[in-house]
Amino acid sequence: MRLVFVCQSCGCHYLVPPALRYPDGGRASAVWCSVCQLAAAHRGASEPTELAAVAVLLAVRALKAALAARATREQPRRADRRPTRPTVTSRGRTRPAGARARLA
Numbered sequence: 001m002r003l004v005f006v007c008q009s010c011g012c013h014y015l016v017p018p019a020l021r022y023p024d025g026g027r028a029s030a031v032w033c034s035v036c037q038l039a040a041a042h043r044g045a046s047e048p049t050e051l052a053a054v055a056v057l058l059a060v061r062a063l064k065a066a067l068a069a070r071a072t073r074e075q076p077r078r079a080d081r082r083p084t085r086p087t088v089t090s091r092g093r094t095r096p097a098g099a100r101a102r103l104a
């Protein structure tokens with residue numbers, strides 16, 4: 001699973017490669033998408049370090065929440081599962097609890 005970030009400049013959601021490294025050797029930003037990162041580089045603006053740290057934390061938290069939500073969604077019922085037989089105690093106990101022991 002990869003982290004999804006929200007660009008702090010244009011607001012789009014973007015995926016970053018693992019370890020924030022592009023195949024060409026460039027470093028991905030946790031703050032800006034590739035387009036806005038390029039624009040910021042042309043402006044000469046550097047990535048705010050605190051914002052990048054917070055963005056990574058938020059992305060990790062969102063990933064964990066998504067995984068937890070998926071785990072609880074897949075678990076409860078399966079379509080191919082047959083209904084279970086009702087438990088013995090729910091079938092109606094008419095005799096007193098000690099009746100079988102006395103007949104034997």
Ligand SMILES: [Zn+2]
Pocket residue numbers: 007008009010011012032033034035036037
């Ligand atoms: Zn952007």
